[in-house]
Amino acid sequence: MPASTPFVAPEELARRHGVKEMLRLGANESAFGPSPRAIAAMRDAVPLTSWYGDPESLELRAALAARHRCALDEIVVACGIDDLMGLIVRGFCAPGEPCVATRGTYPTLFYHLSAYGARPEFAEPGEAGGMVPANIAAAVQRSGAKLVYVANPDNPSGAFADRATIAALRAALPDDVLLFLDEAYADFVDPAHLPPDTIDPRTIRTRTFSKAYGMAGARIGYALASREVIATFQKLRLHFGVNRTAQIGALAALADDAFMRGVIAEVARGRDEYHALAARHGLPSLPSATNFVCIGIGTKRAAEAMVEALLQRGVFVRKPWAPPIDGFIRVTVGTAAERAAFAERFAEALDSVREKAAG
Numbered sequence: 001m002p003a004s005t006p007f008v009a010p011e012e013l014a015r016r017h018g019v020k021e022m023l024r025l026g027a028n029e030s031a032f033g034p035s036p037r038a039i040a041a042m043r044d045a046v047p048l049t050s051w052y053g054d055p056e057s058l059e060l061r062a063a064l065a066a067r068h069r070c071a072l073d074e075i076v077v078a079c080g081i082d083d084l085m086g087l088i089v090r091g092f093c094a095p096g097e098p099c100v101a102t103r104g105t106y107p108t109l110f111y112h113l114s115a116y117g118a119r120p121e122f123a124e125p126g127e128a129g130g131m132v133p134a135n136i137a138a139a140v141q142r143s144g145a146k147l148v149y150v151a152n153p154d155n156p157s158g159a160f161a162d163r164a165t166i167a168a169l170r171a172a173l174p175d176d177v178l179l180f181l182d183e184a185y186a187d188f189v190d191p192a193h194l195p196p197d198t199i200d201p202r203t204i205r206t207r208t209f210s211k212a213y214g215m216a217g218a219r220i221g222y223a224l225a226s227r228e229v230i231a232t233f234q235k236l237r238l239h240f241g242v243n244r245t246a247q248i249g250a251l252a253a254l255a256d257d258a259f260m261r262g263v264i265a266e267v268a269r270g271r272d273e274y275h276a277l278a279a280r281h282g283l284p285s286l287p288s289a290t291n292f293v294c295i296g297i298g299t300k301r302a303a304e305a306m307v308e309a310l311l312q313r314g315v316f317v318r319k320p321w322a323p324p325i326d327g328f329i330r331v332t333v334g335t336a337a338e339r340a341a342f343a344e345r346f347a348e349a350l351d352s353v354r355e356k357a358a359g
């Protein structure tokens with residue numbers, strides 16, 4: 001394997017650019033924090049940091065089972081979706097085997113594939129960067145892959161495939177193909193548009209407390225799957241990997257629906273503002289079902305220059321890595337104040353990128 005640093009963190013970028021504080025709009029972290037109830041519960045939990053967490057995350061799994069109307073042994077809790085993703089690759093994709101994924105989607109999958117000796121088989125994305133069921137089915141057919149990854153809603157495009165589309169995709173795949181549905185942003189979508197909460201033995205769905213719940217630093221997420229699939233996680237997972245404070249915070253966060261509704265409404269407002277900002281500058285933006293929006297700058301080079309120009313102004317954003325949306329930058333919804341600051345620095349950065357391109 002070649003050496004690589006998959007993600008340069010905002011802390012490192014701040015050091016490199018000599019700025020003290022970054023406007024952190026590059027990793028889709030929540031600008032609205034965890035629920036105050038989760039914060040209080042975690043604060044109360046800190047003195048017992050001397051204890052390991054419950055390796056079965058039983059209380060949390062019970063709450064999740066009630067929420068998703070499934071059985072306890074159809075849920076596994078882990079250190080976020082990234083952790084689950086590694087386990088899924090280890091458990092269901094042998095070295096040398098392909099895993100089908102849409103070109104341009106969430107890159108962490110590809111790091112896991114590479115680290116475990118498996119390989120990606122790309123399905124080409126649609127015009128707005130999202131997955132195309134027919135392309136996925138074709139990639140499965142030509143490669144013989146037994147694992148398919150779909151992030152829905154997708155990152156970095158923000159595209160969303162509704163319940164009927166996911167059902168059609170599942171129906172188009174052979175029964176011995178496992179569909180890994182990464183639903184990191186599902187909390188931003190009306191549940192009526194998501195796949196129903198029935199456990200399908202051919203599908204793994206993953207969820208996280210990192211995005212809408214605002215607990216990325218706590219590292220906690222879960223998978224919903226059949227008992228047989230969950231049994232595979234039990235063989236591979238780090239049983240004491242999930243920290244106790246995170247378990248307690250997640251449990252409290254689940255109970256605060258009002259807070260969640262507030263976050264979702266504010267994120268929708270923020271997306272609208274970003275779409276309007278792009279339009280004011282005569283730029284396209286992609287529809288998004290998430291807490292971020294992709295704004296089209298032009299070519300790949302122009303978008304890279306824009307990321308750099310924003311960094312120089314203390315703003316951390318990232319950009320999609322593959323065509324047809326590699327001429328876009330991806331901006332996380334911040335607070336109202338952060339959005340206002342972003343709009344200002346976006347205009348300055350755009351001017352500087354356009355001047356350089358012209359001159």
Ligand SMILES: *Cc1c(COP(=O)(O)O)cnc(C)c1O
Nearest residue numbers: 080081082106155184208210221
């Ligand atoms: C942010 C993100 C993740 C990572 O989730 P964690 O639970 O923090 O590991 C996984 N998948 C997608 C698509 C994401 O955007």
